[in-house]
Amino acid sequence: MQLFTHNTMWRRYPLKDRYDVVIIGAGVHGLSTAYYLAKQGVTNVAVIDKGYVGGGASGRNTAIIRANYLTREGVPFFRESLKLYEDLSKELDFNLLFDQSGRLDLGHTDSAVFGLRMRTGVNRLLGVDSQMIGPTEIKKLVPAIDLRRGKNLPVMAALYQSSAGVVRHDAVVWGYGRGADRLGVEIHPFTEVTGIVREGGRVTGVDIGDQRIRADTVMSATAGWSSNIARMVNLTLPLVTHPLQAFVTEPLKPFINRSVSSANLHVYVYQTDRGEVVVGGGVDPYSSYSQRSTLHTLEELAANTLELFPFLRGVNVLRQWAGLCDMSPDYAPIMGEVDGQPGFLLSCGWGTWGFKAGPIGGYTMAELIATGKTPDLIKPFNLRRFAEGKLVNERAAAPAAAVH
Amino acid sequence: MAFLLNCPNCGQRNVYDFRFGGEVLTRPAPDASNEDLTAYLYGRENADGPQREWWNHNLGCRKWFVAVRDTHTNEVIETSWAPDISVPNAEESDGQ
Numbered sequence: 001m002q003l004f005t006h007n008t009m010w011r012r013y014p015l016k017d018r019y020d021v022v023i024i025g026a027g028v029h030g031l032s033t034a035y036y037l038a039k040q041g042v043t044n045v046a047v048i049d050k051g052y053v054g055g056g057a058s059g060r061n062t063a064i065i066r067a068n069y070l071t072r073e074g075v076p077f078f079r080e081s082l083k084l085y086e087d088l089s090k091e092l093d094f095n096l097l098f099d100q101s102g103r104l105d106l107g108h109t110d111s112a113v114f115g116l117r118m119r120t121g122v123n124r125l126l127g128v129d130s131q132m133i134g135p136t137e138i139k140k141l142v143p144a145i146d147l148r149r150g151k152n153l154p155v156m157a158a159l160y161q162s163s164a165g166v167v168r169h170d171a172v173v174w175g176y177g178r179g180a181d182r183l184g185v186e187i188h189p190f191t192e193v194t195g196i197v198r199e200g201g202r203v204t205g206v207d208i209g210d211q212r213i214r215a216d217t218v219m220s221a222t223a224g225w226s227s228n229i230a231r232m233v234n235l236t237l238p239l240v241t242h243p244l245q246a247f248v249t250e251p252l253k254p255f256i257n258r259s260v261s262s263a264n265l266h267v268y269v270y271q272t273d274r275g276e277v278v279v280g281g282g283v284d285p286y287s288s289y290s291q292r293s294t295l296h297t298l299e300e301l302a303a304n305t306l307e308l309f310p311f312l313r314g315v316n317v318l319r320q321w322a323g324l325c326d327m328s329p330d331y332a333p334i335m336g337e338v339d340g341q342p343g344f345l346l347s348c349g350w351g352t353w354g355f356k357a358g359p360i361g362g363y364t365m366a367e368l369i370a371t372g373k374t375p376d377l378i379k380p381f382n383l384r385r386f387a388e389g390k391l392v393n394e395r396a397a398a399p400a401a402a403v404h
Numbered sequence: 405m406a407f408l409l410n411c412p413n414c415g416q417r418n419v420y421d422f423r424f425g426g427e428v429l430t431r432p433a434p435d436a437s438n439e440d441l442t443a444y445l446y447g448r449e450n451a452d453g454p455q456r457e458w459w460n461h462n463l464g465c466r467k468w469f470v471a472v473r474d475t476h477t478n479e480v481i482e483t484s485w486a487p488d489i490s491v492p493n494a495e496e497s498d499g500q
């Protein structure tokens with residue numbers, strides 16, 4: 001075993017002036033697309049990022065992996081991603097610490113419980129292991145939870161998905177990066193795309209400052225920055241960029257081994273293997289490209305966490321951070337070809353929920369690039385759904401904003 | 405990052421006193437094409453830099469106003485009362 005070596009996860013290359021495929025954005029979506037492309041034999045691929053690998057939302061998220069969505073388009077898509085996650089450590093030969101310890105979505109009001117029941121029904125029809133449980137079972141799964149009655153928002157019931165879990169987000173990004181590199185893909189961090197080349201009615205490459213790079217296919221996987229990339233081809237997207245914040249506490253003895261989420265309280269909580277309590281919530285209430293966190297949100301998240309786990313009072317916060325989320329109007333992704341822009345592909349609209357979709361997002365986009373055919377699983381997510389009035393109303397999956 | 409907003413009526417207040425109303429859009433005529441209506445309903449500039457946007461002072465005077473804010477830094481460049489908003493071709497389509 002070599003603990004300290006000069007081996008790196010991916011090699012450095014000078015930029016060539018031509019690739020078959022250029023992917024903008026080295027987050028989970030860009031890298032998984034590159035990995036699955038290379039597995040299909042398309043290896044003349046460059047993944048280009050203006051910052052460090054995984055420096056976008058992929059390195060800042062809270063890594064909750066679940067499939068209990070609401071729509072018949074969304075549930076199968078996230079279900080297939082969860083399946084890929086189950087074998088991903090083996091696939092990438094990299095321990096991703098994927099822990100399928102389950103997740104509870106709490107309902108505190110009649111209408112919230114109604115919504116959860118509806119989701120349970122849809123999930124079961126579409127092959128996701130959801131069940132409704134009451135306070136007794138909730139207490140068994142999460143003994144530390146405060147179930148006292150007479151509170152503003154008492155815990156009435158929960159939707160429980162036992163196969164949901166948490167993964168080590170950095171490892172997923174690095175694993176895909178290393179896997180893609182080993183198959184011949186080039187990864188270029190600290191390389192900013194400043195323009196997109198269009199010739200003869202199609203996209204034919206990207207500009208990195210003065211350097212022009214040609215490609216048959218250019219894919220944008222830039223999440224919170226997608227509107228900036230779209231502007232380079234005169235395209236306006238139905239996306240608004242909002243920061244999303246989270247924090248972790250100092251490590252505590254294990255007291256909870258499942259993730260617990262409350263849409264009414266705008267908060268979700270779990271404990272990492274190191275004992276830190278991770279807390280996240282809804283997006284900041286205004287659009288912004290600033291990745292700085294706020295005291296207001298820290299206080300709000302902490303207060304709402306105490307509603308569920310009062311004994312956490314007095315526990316110190318270790319760090320707080322923010323990442324950018326590309327929020328789509330129907331809370332569903334935007335994937336695939338863009339009408340009128342041959343050669344250009346989008347994978348965005350990942351909002352606050354896109355990390356769990358990394359594997360299937362990359363798998364399906366790679367299939368599209370390699371075969372030229374859009375896989376059925378992602379057909380409903382094409383950008384043209386907005387002009388056609390065929391939105392995917394995934395928003396209803398979380399009546400409040402906690403849709404991670 | 406949090407910031408202060410200058411309500412034209414009340415003065416400087418914490419951003420959390422306000423409700424964000426999104427970027428200022430121009431409403432197309434009622435008989436606009438599907439393309440223009442789609443662009444209005446869903447298309448967003450989502451500027452990474454100065455953006456003209458709606459704010460409502462909902463924990464104060466409850467008035468709507470317009471701000472220009474650099475979304476990259478959250479620096480508020482100016483705030484003002486909203487200009488008159490007229491719908492293009494409003495007379496033609498107003499049949500009453």
Ligand SMILES: Cc1cc2nc3c(=O)[nH]c(=O)nc-3n(C[C@H](O)[C@H](O)[C@H](O)COP(=O)(O)OP(=O)(O)OC[C@H]3O[C@@H](n4cnc5c(N)ncnc54)[C@H](O)[C@@H]3O)c2cc1C
Pocket residue numbers: 024025026027028029030048049050051052053054055056057058059060061062063064065191192193194221222223224225229243244245246280321322323324325347348350351352353354355356357404
């Ligand atoms: C605090 C937080 C918690 C979250 N929690 C969860 C969760 O629990 N579960 C879940 O499923 N999802 C969660 N998400 C959402 C998830 O993180 C994102 O949807 C997902 O990581 C998006 O991945 P991506 O690869 O598309 O984009 P990103 O990881 O954001 O990568 C985009 C990349 O594009 C690069 N880029 C931008 N512009 C350019 C340019 N001009 N040239 C070159 N490169 C460029 C950026 O540098 C960036 O690295 C959370 C997000 C945040 C912020």
Ligand SMILES: [Zn+2]
Pocket residue numbers: 411412413414415461464465466467
């Ligand atoms: Zn006011």
